């Protein structure tokens with residue numbers, strides 16, 4: 026393989042930083058604290074070890090309550106990005122009005138920019154829930170890159186807003202300019218979509234921890250795909266996967282009205298999702314990074330990837 030071809034291999038390692046407790050299946054201030062004190066240092070250590078530059082999507086809530094969680098990534102050259110203001114189910118972007126989306130975006134943007142001192146231009150919606158107002162709200166508030174679409178990922182009842190996410194099945198696989206009112210379709214709108222990687226199953230930390238053999242199969246196929254179309258690998262992990270709250274006792278709360286959604290998204294998921302949490306996740310994650318590192322991929326931030334590809338101005 027020539028060097029130029031080599032340069033086209035990109036791994037975009039992304040992190041969603043929120044106060045969601047996987048163990049309790051709910052948002053918790055104490056979990057936010059653990060994310061900052063335990064989960065984030067573990068991740069930053071791994072990235073340093075493998076010389077990975079990565080993108081961190083913070084909720085405004087985290088930036089407001091734990092500003093250090095944002096400043097701790099800056100000196101290592103990672104990108105500060107927005108994960109909305111709140112991760113509450115009833116405040117997801119597909120249920121917020123246009124006005125409220127704009128408000129959540131500007132609030133989170135300002136909180137983050139006050140800490141990092143540069144323009145925050147990348148966004149990922151909490152729970153990946155967006156609607157036709159979202160691209161307009163993003164453009165209105167100065168965002169340029171979205172990463173909320175998981176092309177060819179099939180969730181159904183396994184996550185919230187599952188049915189609406191059927192749009193993922195037909196979304197383009199390679200990064201693209203979206204339509205002004207549709208993030209799932211190619212167009213000439215101002216927002217660039219960098220889709221999360223998926224092959225039916227999401228290519229994320231949760232799959233890696235619960236079904237490591239699926240992740241292995243996925244990376245073999247993704248690497249083959251990349252050789253053909255240069256699709257960047259976009260992995261999504263959460264620092265709350267590297268903390269362990271198992272010493273605290275729990276009951277699983279019902280979040281969904283729909284029975285199947287309750288059964289799968291709350292009960293089954295609640296039991297499965299805690300597998301390989303905390304320190305057990307470290308070797309799995311390191312192996313995933315090594316797979317691409319051994320094959321000459323460059324680990325860059327979402328923003329730097331878009332600049333290198335001419336998707337956004339330099």
Ligand SMILES: [Zn+2]
Nearest residue numbers: 041043151152
């Ligand atoms: Zn999230």
